[in-house]
Amino acid sequence: MPELPEMENYRLLLKNKIEGKEITDVFVNREKSINVQSTIFEDKTRQQRICAIHRRAKQLLFYLDNGHVLLLHLMLGGWMFYGKEEDKPDRTIQIHLSFGEEHLYFIGLRLGYLHLFEEKEVETKLQDLGPEPLDINFSLNAFQDLVSNKRGRIKTTLVDQSFLSGIGNCYSDEICFHAKILPTRNMNDLAYNEIIQLYHSIRQVLQQATQYGGYMDYPLYKGDRKTGGVEPFLNVYDREGENCKRCGSKITKEEVSSRKCFYCKGCQK
Known part of the structure; x- marks a missing residue:
C-alpha cells in the first residue's frame, strides 16, 4: 500500500x-x-x-x-x-x-x-488522523508529548494512523532500522535517548524516501525516472534472509499484530 x-x-x-x-x-x-x-x-x-x-x-x-x-x-x-x-x-x-x-x-x-x-x-x-510527521510544526517536543503515555509495540504504534499519519509497513521497519531499535519492543520501554533517535529517524527516513520517489512499481508518466527510486535504499523491508547492509547478519521476518515486520537482530537492539 x-x-x-x-x-x-x-x-x-x-x-x-x-x-x-x-x-x-x-x-x-x-x-x-x-x-x-x-x-x-x-x-x-x-x-x-x-x-x-x-x-x-x-x-x-x-x-x-x-x-x-x-x-x-x-x-x-x-x-x-x-x-x-x-x-x-x-x-x-x-x-x-x-x-x-x-x-x-x-x-x-x-x-x-x-x-x-x-x-x-x-x-x-480526516479529523481522526494523527500529526503529519514531516510537518514543520511536528517538533521533538511534540513527539515526546505524543509518546509519553503510549504503550504497545513500536511497529504497531508507528502504523497507527491516529498516532502519526502516513507511515505503513515499509517505512515503520525502515525507521526502526535507522534508529537501531527492534520494532517488536514496547513504546514505554524506550529510553530518553532512544525516543530522540526515533523522532529523527522518522523524519530522515520519510524525507529520503520522498526524495527518491518512494517504492511504487510503475512510473507515473512516460519518461518518469523518479517514481520507485527508493527501492535500492531500503535496508530491511522485504529482504528476509538477506545480509544486513550494516552488520552482515541475516534479516528476520515475523508477524507483529498480523503485519509483516522485517528487522536485523544483529544491530537493532
Whole structure:
C-alpha cells in the first residue's frame, strides 16, 4: 500500500502536470470506486479546474474551483498513470479524468477510491488522523508529548494512523532500522535517548524516501525516472534472509499484530 513518501511523490509530480488545468471530461468505469452516482460525480467534476493538490497522510486531495474536493486513497494495489491514450498501461481503468489530449488514469481501485466531497466534509472525514510527521510544526517536543503515555509495540504504534499519519509497513521497519531499535519492543520501554533517535529517524527516513520517489512499481508518466527510486535504499523491508547492509547478519521476518515486520537482530537492539 502506498505510504506518505509515495503519495507525496505523486503530489509533487501531479502538481506540475495538472494543477491549474481544467478537467475536460470524466469517465467512471466502476461505480464502487466513487461515493455518489456516476452522473453526479461527472457533473460536479467536468469543466472544473484543479486549484490545488494537497496530501494528508496516505491520501491526496484534489481541490476543484467549485468548492468540491476529490479525495483519493489508493489502498492496496492502486496506482495512477498520466499521459496520452496511446501511452496508457494495458490495465483495467476504474476512473479517468481528461485534460484535453492527456488523461489521469486511476488503476487498481478495487479497495481504493476517489470520493467527491464538499470541503467541510473532507475536514470531518480526516479529523481522526494523527500529526503529519514531516510537518514543520511536528517538533521533538511534540513527539515526546505524543509518546509519553503510549504503550504497545513500536511497529504497531508507528502504523497507527491516529498516532502519526502516513507511515505503513515499509517505512515503520525502515525507521526502526535507522534508529537501531527492534520494532517488536514496547513504546514505554524506550529510553530518553532512544525516543530522540526515533523522532529523527522518522523524519530522515520519510524525507529520503520522498526524495527518491518512494517504492511504487510503475512510473507515473512516460519518461518518469523518479517514481520507485527508493527501492535500492531500503535496508530491511522485504529482504528476509538477506545480509544486513550494516552488520552482515541475516534479516528476520515475523508477524507483529498480523503485519509483516522485517528487522536485523544483529544491530537493532
